[in-house]
Amino acid sequence: MAIATRITRIDRLTAVLAVPLLAALLLSVLSYRPNRIAPPEPRSLADVFDGGTVSAIIASAVLLTIVLLVQHRPAVRAAIVGLAVIIHVVLLGWGAQILMEGSAPAARVSPGTGFWLGFGALVLLLLDAIARLQPSIRARAALLVGTVAALAFVLRSGLLADLSLAAEYRGRSDAFHRATLDHLTLAFGSFLAALIIGLPAGVLIQRRRRLRDPVLNLLTLIQTIPSMALFGVLIVPLAWVAANIPGAASAGIRGIGMAPALIALFLYSLLPIVANTVAGIDAVPHNATEAATGMGMTGAEQLRMVELPLAMPVILAGGRIVLVQNIGLATVGALIGSGGFGTFIFQGIGQTATDLILLGVLPTVALAFLASAIMDLMIAMFRGQSQ
Amino acid sequence: MTMLRWILLLAITGGLLFAPNLLEPMLRPLAPAGGPVLYNRATLSSLTGAHLMLVVMAMVPSTIIGLTLAVLVSRPAGAEFLPLSRTIANIGQTFPPVAVLALSVPLLGFGSLPTILALFLYGLLPIFENTLAGLRGVPGAVALSARAVGMTPGQVLAQVELPIAMPLILEGIRISTVIALSTATIGSTVAARSLGEVIIAGLTSNNLAFIVQGGVLTGCIAVLIYDLFGLLIAFAKHRAGIETGDQL
Amino acid sequence: MIAFEALTKSYDGRNVVDNVTASFATGTITAVVGTSGSGKTTLLRMINRLIEPTTGCVQINGRDVSELPEVALRRSIGYVIQGYGLFPHWTAARNIGVVPRLLGWRTSEIEARTAELLRLLQLDPAQIGPRYPHQLSGGQAQRIGVARALAARPDVLLMDEPFGALDPVIRRQAQRDLSEIQHQLGTTIILVTHDMNEALRLGNAIAVMRDGRFEQFAPPSEIVCAPATPFVAELVGEEGRALRLLSLTPVGPHLRTGEAPGDPVADTASLSDALSEMIWTGRDRLPVADRSGRRLGVIERADILSAGRRAAPV
Incomplete structure (x- = not known):
């Protein structure tokens, strides 16, 4: 022990991640197809770049690994790895451009195994460095804004315009914007509705002990039902409403489409919001509510000024669960015609077109990640902690 | 109340699986005129079997690996990997299960294999996270006592930490299993055999009777399995010396 | 050891x-x-x-x-x-x-x-x-x-x-x-x-x-x-140091021969217990008995007080 602390300690995580990081250099970094449906052909670093560039890339990767093995300060690690991620993405765009220059316009270039492996290893190293840095709320917010801005810049700059994914997007930009709108409507519309109903419901059953178990049991039961089953079964009553209630059909209510998906997502959202409202208010320290009663607050004042503010982090945690869950589940809505990013995913599965699947998956994941990061920040702000 | 719920669930599940003809009159109004009322391309019981098989094939390795990983990072030797593994578990769960499923297709093609891979990968996270929470929830004084009475590290884990963490571990397996049951339904879009097939068939042929059969059956099975885990968890809580009644 | x-x-x-x-x-x-x-x-x-x-x-x-x-x-x-x-x-x-x-x-x-x-x-x-x-x-x-x-x-x-x-x-x-x-x-x-x-x-x-x-x-x-x-x-x-010292010392070593009326204290009792008993019952000396009840002697108030006094500076 004593000796180990005196000699330079080797970072074990880097030692493990060095394997994929360096192996990535030997694998296919890009894959090339003469046209959209042709089988992919692997392209190694040497196939894409000239000798000097290849040597420079390999040398920097080895250097990066060595530095990370011995450098322990999280801030330095985060800066170095952050830079490496940016270079990695730039190289992807540059490589795609080189491959496309000598090819027919119908040719397609996608990131290969090597790119994903290296990218994955770098992102893990970056996440680890940030986790160990334990940034303050301000720093986290800045980091989030910076990442979103960098991403937007890369997408707008045309750096990645030669990738197959970008080609898929260009062919469907109208459909993509429509899907974005539908997806946001599904995820946030149901969230808002659940908030409007769930918050008062949570407060109510927190106060009426007898209602608590039946309501929470019912909501748990709903959460347990597989999404496709709930989406499907809701079609039945809605189809009946559309056929039998005058004006319903013209208001956009149909058996399939947006309506059953919105209702299903709303139902799924209720449990986290109601249960967390109850748990949050339950967890308010007894002496705080007693002091509030003691100084003559009415029940409503006590709720507004004491209980809800103190319960807010827990309620927001429920909101985070709902948003992440809804953004993911909204993809399933595509199966019943609700639109959203799921449309591309299921089309892509049908055509075995990876790029089309990614066109649906990447924005969904990015949206879920963004929502959860923002909610995490809000929770941290409400807790008043600086971690 | 609980009894009634069990009877109702078992009756509906049993009816759909073994005596679908009894339910035909109720479903007939939902089927298109002249179209089939009962799903006829496969028996519901064989699809249920295939569906559950997908879940079991994924959940067994998920449990073994998720549990092992959580134990490893909670040991002093794995402490260096703890912050990152928690971040991954946290971020990984923002990944929608459908996305994991869709991305398994380019890797493994169509069929059961990509579905099992997706269920397995997604199932790891809740099991890992809950096992970790369970192990970290062992009171410090208890863990210290276990060492102080002279237990070996293996004895501390097997005799003290795991039994005390068991309710939370089972809770994690329950969450994973419920998600897996749901994602397995969607697996039928990548040609895995599951009950989702019935719902998809209903959607494509505009046959509400199919949708109701498939939807109600999957829903009932999911709730039954959820309740079954509930019993298991209550038992584990009792064994872990946790007072039941005021919890849950 | x-x-x-x-x-x-x-x-x-x-x-x-x-x-x-x-x-x-x-x-x-x-x-x-x-x-x-x-x-x-x-x-x-x-x-x-x-x-x-x-x-x-x-x-x-x-x-x-x-x-x-x-x-x-x-x-x-x-x-x-x-x-x-x-x-x-x-x-x-x-x-x-x-x-x-x-x-x-x-x-x-x-x-x-x-x-x-x-x-x-x-x-x-x-x-x-x-x-x-x-x-x-x-x-x-x-x-x-x-x-x-x-x-x-x-x-x-x-x-x-x-x-x-x-x-x-x-x-x-x-x-x-x-x-x-x-x-x-x-x-x-x-x-x-x-x-x-x-x-x-x-x-x-x-x-x-x-x-x-x-x-x-x-x-x-x-x-x-x-x-x-x-x-x-x-x-x-600082406070109660004397009483604390008395509470640490048993009656045994401070016995004198003699007899006294009233209930006895045990030889294992502390000097502070004995003093307390004296104050409570208004006596200046107490009989001391062992566990079996055999009388061993008496304890005097003056002896207790001197036992609690600060040791002379050396």
């Missing part, structure tokens, strides 16, 4: 235990007193190797503990901590039997030993044995913790704030019980506490610890009469 030799533990270059050399006699209670962060818990845990020293060593009966297999060492030493750390998933009886079970005793032996210990601690084996920790009162849980530590008949018992979680009435009873058991079994006990009164009440010797060092290591009367440093003096407290 337990001995520390230049025992040091440092974390990040800071010495939590700083070069402590001391030895504790077999069959006595040593109380280690200090404020939180003084290093007393670290010191205790180095004895059963829950913490390994940075330098120096701990010896038990002349053997360096670092040469003993740590699991075997811990099974041979009893350990009681604040909060007791009872295993919540095991019954009280199974908790008590854990070390014998680890040592591979036969089931019948374990059961007999468990019942014996429960009775020793005045608990009904049939009633308390099958209960789970969450079904025990604080006092019962504390006694189960002590019973568990004693189960394999250890020669050494380490106690870290063992009474800290008890309310005052139960605490006094638990302290009396511990003295009683220690007399009966002759176990060597090292007890860590932040409560000087507890240390004075229980310890045959007291080590006052501050910043990882022993400020003073002496019998209780010396700690009260001649505190070595201002810190020790502050821990003992």
